[in-house]
Amino acid sequence: MLGRVSSLVTILIFAQTGILNSHHEAAHWSCDSNTDTHLQAHFNPGRITLDGQVDDWKDIDGSAFSVLPALDPDADKAYNGGKMTVKASHDGKDVFFMLQVDGDYTYSEGYSNKTASVAFMFQIGENASYHRMGGCEEEPDTCTSKSCKGHEVDLMHFSIGTAIPGRLYGGNLLDNSEGNGGGRFGHLVDLYCWNPHCRYLDGYGPSVNDTSAQNDWKGTWWHSSLTHSGFIKDDNPYSSSNQSGAYYFEFSRPLRTMDRLQQDAQFTIGKTSKMSVAFWYPMDGKPWHGSGHFSINCDWILLDILPDSSELTKVPQRSSWDAATAFSLLFSVVAFCISIFVGHRVSRTKNIPFTPMSNL
Numbered sequence: 001m002l003g004r005v006s007s008l009v010t011i012l013i014f015a016q017t018g019i020l021n022s023h024h025e026a027a028h029w030s031c032d033s034n035t036d037t038h039l040q041a042h043f044n045p046g047r048i049t050l051d052g053q054v055d056d057w058k059d060i061d062g063s064a065f066s067v068l069p070a071l072d073p074d075a076d077k078a079y080n081g082g083k084m085t086v087k088a089s090h091d092g093k094d095v096f097f098m099l100q101v102d103g104d105y106t107y108s109e110g111y112s113n114k115t116a117s118v119a120f121m122f123q124i125g126e127n128a129s130y131h132r133m134g135g136c137e138e139e140p141d142t143c144t145s146k147s148c149k150g151h152e153v154d155l156m157h158f159s160i161g162t163a164i165p166g167r168l169y170g171g172n173l174l175d176n177s178e179g180n181g182g183g184r185f186g187h188l189v190d191l192y193c194w195n196p197h198c199r200y201l202d203g204y205g206p207s208v209n210d211t212s213a214q215n216d217w218k219g220t221w222w223h224s225s226l227t228h229s230g231f232i233k234d235d236n237p238y239s240s241s242n243q244s245g246a247y248y249f250e251f252s253r254p255l256r257t258m259d260r261l262q263q264d265a266q267f268t269i270g271k272t273s274k275m276s277v278a279f280w281y282p283m284d285g286k287p288w289h290g291s292g293h294f295s296i297n298c299d300w301i302l303l304d305i306l307p308d309s310s311e312l313t314k315v316p317q318r319s320s321w322d323a324a325t326a327f328s329l330l331f332s333v334v335a336f337c338i339s340i341f342v343g344h345r346v347s348r349t350k351n352i353p354f355t356p357m358s359n360l
Helices: 002-019 173-177 309-313 320-347
Strands: 038-043 062-065 084-090 094-102 117-123 153-159 188-195 198-201 218-223 246-254 272-280 301-305
Touching: 038 062, 084 272, 094 272, 153 218, 153 246
Parallel strands: 038 084, 038 301
Antiparallel strands: 062 084, 084 094, 094 246, 117 153, 117 272, 153 188, 188 198, 218 246, 272 301
């Protein structure tokens, strides 16, 4: 019961900080986007470890994006820390993501809006738009899985105000046993929505809750100013404030999940999905609010889950056994033909008559 109350409180917090106060856009919102932007996830089995240390990503190509205000994507208002680098990979079972963005170190235990935070958004329904997070026109009291069918988007949000750097957060036995996308340890949560005002933890809905859902994500974070690993909660704030450097975030989730409620995006090797990344940061030391996030683009970017390239380029090789067999067969045929020819010639040779000695 306590867990369910905690999850409901989480929903209410999201409603207060990220939904009811979100997406009051500029009067003339416009988007000048390159919709052909691709992020490629190559096949790299046994390559990535989720520990906040990103050396295992150094040979994996990524894309650098200007980080613009989501509600007013004006280049003049871009995040002043610079671009965000996004990388993706997969091992045939799970898909992995790494985010890198510059920012002075700031951490306040228990206050997520006083430090960095990130989120992913993926298209589920065919009619789900990037703009207005799915784009369903229904209001909070009328949005349902039927009235907003086709506008579903998948969300993952990680607020690090209660997360220890280098430790793993996300799906866990307690929250998953209750059938929802919550993440009570570190606030890495799995959600879905139809528009900014109709957003829920996986498994929850406006009228009916379903206990078959779970949090499929795992993730961690790090900052380049941190000097050692093995942190515990008593070590917070883990580093001195305002040290320059970069934040790193690593995440993974299965390519395919057990979702049967249209609340998770499903990835297929060889196929392309639509996604976006959001970033929150306490600019000038001021706590961020739900609608004050930046985004890597003002429309979807394309995520390509690529097959194993070695399988695509592999050229079939003739085996040495096949060549030897062919040579032996040819040799046998030639030998057989020669034997017939010799036999034929011998059979045509004239016999020499026998002359008895008595007749000489």
